[in-house]
Amino acid sequence: MKKIGVLTGGGDCPGLNAAIRAVVRKAMQYDWDIIGIKNGWKGLINGEMELLTDYSVSGILPKGGTIIGSSRTNPFKNEEDVKKILENIKRFKLDAIVAIGGDDTLGVAAKLHKLDVPVVGVPKTIDNDLSGTDYTFGFDTAVSIVTQAIDRLHTTAESHHRVIVVEVMGRHAGWIATMAGIAGGADEILIPEEPFDVEEVCRNVEQRYRRGKNFSIICVAEGARPKESDSLITKTDKKDEFGHVQLGGIGHYLAKEIEKRMDVETRVTVLGYVQRGGTPTAHDRVLATRFGIAAVETLKKGDFGKMVALQGNKIVPIELEQATNTSKTVDKELYDIAKVFFGR
Numbered sequence: 001m002k003k004i005g006v007l008t009g010g011g012d013c014p015g016l017n018a019a020i021r022a023v024v025r026k027a028m029q030y031d032w033d034i035i036g037i038k039n040g041w042k043g044l045i046n047g048e049m050e051l052l053t054d055y056s057v058s059g060i061l062p063k064g065g066t067i068i069g070s071s072r073t074n075p076f077k078n079e080e081d082v083k084k085i086l087e088n089i090k091r092f093k094l095d096a097i098v099a100i101g102g103d104d105t106l107g108v109a110a111k112l113h114k115l116d117v118p119v120v121g122v123p124k125t126i127d128n129d130l131s132g133t134d135y136t137f138g139f140d141t142a143v144s145i146v147t148q149a150i151d152r153l154h155t156t157a158e159s160h161h162r163v164i165v166v167e168v169m170g171r172h173a174g175w176i177a178t179m180a181g182i183a184g185g186a187d188e189i190l191i192p193e194e195p196f197d198v199e200e201v202c203r204n205v206e207q208r209y210r211r212g213k214n215f216s217i218i219c220v221a222e223g224a225r226p227k228e229s230d231s232l233i234t235k236t237d238k239k240d241e242f243g244h245v246q247l248g249g250i251g252h253y254l255a256k257e258i259e260k261r262m263d264v265e266t267r268v269t270v271l272g273y274v275q276r277g278g279t280p281t282a283h284d285r286v287l288a289t290r291f292g293i294a295a296v297e298t299l300k301k302g303d304f305g306k307m308v309a310l311q312g313n314k315i316v317p318i319e320l321e322q323a324t325n326t327s328k329t330v331d332k333e334l335y336d337i338a339k340v341f342f343g344r
């Protein structure tokens with residue numbers, strides 16, 4: 001093994017640079033060259049690459065985003081793109097690829113592996129929805145940003161006796177909402193895994209008023225939906241190359257529904273991309289570093305088609321397919337803990 005390509009695909013998240021740095025530094029121990037593939041799979045289709053040196057990864061550990069760029073490009077939408085990928089792997093003499101991504105990027109990696117491309121995956125996403133790993137990096141930072149926001153929203157909600165609805169990311173999983181909601185002491189947490197009843201949400205708010213707590217914080221995941229509706233609230237009808245709609249709007253929907261039913265003032269805060277930007281927490285820096293090192297070790301063993309995963313306190317290789325076939329949703333046990341505090 002001499003030359004390894006590394007790419008970051010999908011939505012960016014804090015910790016990507018820490019992972020890239022770890023891949024480069026570990027590969028240097030084996031005298032391998034690391035080539036940064038620009039903007040995810042798009043860079044491999046178009047042959048956009050740059051050599052990553054010790055110098056290029058200096059000082060990037062605390063930096064958010066990704067120095068090599070990202071995109072939501074799906075090469076399997078177009079056979080020609082898959083051909084170009086296979087050609088470019090030969091043309092640039094890449095012996096293997098480290099793909100750092102979520103279910104979409106790693107789903108592509110799994111398919112390429114079936115076409116004999118030597119690839120190892122590294123799990124990242126603020127959504128924490130990849131199977132087979134206890135955590136993805138980026139998640140802890142997002143949870144800590146949302147927790148801080150909920151802390152701040154408490155004081156203003158309390159001063160104005162308002163119901164504040166805070167809408168958070170997470171796509172079809174409620175991990176961010178559940179963890180940050182518990183950490184921030186949200187009075188109600190609504191997640192995609194359990195469609196909610198608006199009447200029940202109002203009853204909980206009412207109960208708090210009766211107990212002298214004349215404000216409430218409701219943390220709602222962007223993918224949550226009311227029981228009576230089959231469809232998700234989206235920003236546009238447009239889909240990305242992996243068929244995902246852009247979620248958003250449930251916070252405003254819910255606030256309106258509460259005002260229709262109760263004599264309370266509501267306000268909405270949509271945290272959006274703030275959750276994905278900026279410096280990673282220490283936890284995410286360490287996890288991303290461990291994953292990056294493990295990815296290179298997995299390549300060294302020739303153990304392709306794997307994703308490095310955190311299980312307990314160990315990093316283990318698992319099949320890429322196992323990680324990407326189904327998404328990991330919130331445990332009922334954890335959500336039940338959150339529920340103890342609803343309406344209290």
Ligand code: F6P
Nearest residue numbers: 011125126127169170171247276
């Ligand atoms: O997967 C990460 C994520 O931030 C989701 O939580 C969110 O639904 C989505 O990406 C937003 O995607 P985009 O960056 O394409 O707007």
